[in-house]
Amino acid sequence: MIIPPLFKSIFVFCVLINHLFTDFEGFQTNPANGHPEFRFISEKQEIMGGFSQARFVIQQMGGEFTQDPELSAYVAYVGHRIAAVSDRPYLPYDFVIVNDSKPNAMCLPGGIILISHRMLLELKSEAELAAILAHEIGHASARHCAKGIERRWIFDLIGDPFALIPRWFGLGMTRNEEMEADYLGMEYMARAGYDVRAVISIADRRRHLVKKSLLPLELFKSHPSHDTRLQANLRHAEKFPLSGDREEETYQTMVYWYWVIRQV
Numbered sequence: 461m462i463i464p465p466l467f468k469s470i471f472v473f474c475v476l477i478n479h480l481f482t483d484f485e486g487f488q489t490n491p492a493n494g495h496p497e498f499r500f501i502s503e504k505q506e507i508m509g510g511f512s513q514a515r516f517v518i519q520q521m522g523g524e525f526t527q528d529p530e531l532s533a534y535v536a537y538v539g540h541r542i543a544a545v546s547d548r549p550y551l552p553y554d555f556v557i558v559n560d561s562k563p564n565a566m567c568l569p570g571g572i573i574l575i576s577h578r579m580l581l582e583l584k585s586e587a588e589l590a591a592i593l594a595h596e597i598g599h600a601s602a603r604h605c606a607k608g609i610e611r612r613w614i615f616d617l618i619g620d621p622f623a624l625i626p627r628w629f630g631l632g633m634t635r636n637e638e639m640e641a642d643y644l645g646m647e648y649m650a651r652a653g654y655d656v657r658a659v660i661s662i663a664d665r666r667r668h669l670v671k672k673s674l675l676p677l678e679l680f681k682s683h684p685s686h687d688t689r690l691q692a693n694l695r696h697a698e699k700f701p702l703s704g705d706r707e708e709e710t711y712q713t714m715v716y717w718y719w720v721i722r723q724v
């Protein structure tokens with residue numbers, strides 16, 4: 461059914477008015493970066509929105525990977541280890557492996573983190589898994605997903621008659637948000653005791669493989685895709701100690717065990 465733009469704007473306007481008189485939060489401080497921000501949706505709405513979207517998004521990404529419960533528990537263990545030291549440790553974090561055939565990871569509002577099984581196969585150590593999950597937890601901590609919803613509401617309300625607003629704006633993360641999630645992710649990795657250099661090893665491998673055209677460009681799309689961003693991450697990584705857990709053997713045993721026993 462096609463909804464006329466005027467009715468759509470009226471609907472969104474009514475939703476916003478409803479929020480003004482119910483869970484409206486107004487000016488608040490961002491829990492991750494400390495900046496003041498104007499909130500249209502409350503934390504409760506953010507969490508409920510994430511859970512209501514989750515089933516649909518997981519289906520879109522090939523459904524949940526349930527064949528290896530030990531691997532699911534391992535990913536959840538790494539995720540919760542980082543979430544516990546994040547700036548929003550109280551969110552109801554959930555870490556779900558999905559069957560998406562592309563290497564992919566994403567965060568839904570309220571702390572639901574999805575990572576594709578294919579992505580797990582591309583990583584080499586627990587520290588690299590921690591790097592991917594920490595980046596997504598950075599998005600959750602800084603309310604990037606909630607801000608995406610707020611942007612979408614505003615654009616739905618005001619419309620875009622001249623198509624001036626790029627299609628992607630308000631739907632995904634902005635470049636600044638990606639860089640902030642990179643920084644926050646490294647901070648959380650260090651707090652959780654992981655080797656922050658895993659962020660650089662992922663980026664280096666990606667650059668090498670893309671250069672040789674061995675991998676699709678969307679690989680590690682939630683990680684540095686521009687040289688400037690990579691250089692910024694390199695500089696930021698230098699601030700952390702050159703130590704921390706890498707756990708290469710543990711990771712490879714956990715990730716490949718299911719495939720080994722299937723071959724027997």
Ligand SMILES: [Zn+2]
Binds near residue numbers: 641
């Ligand atoms: Zn991201």
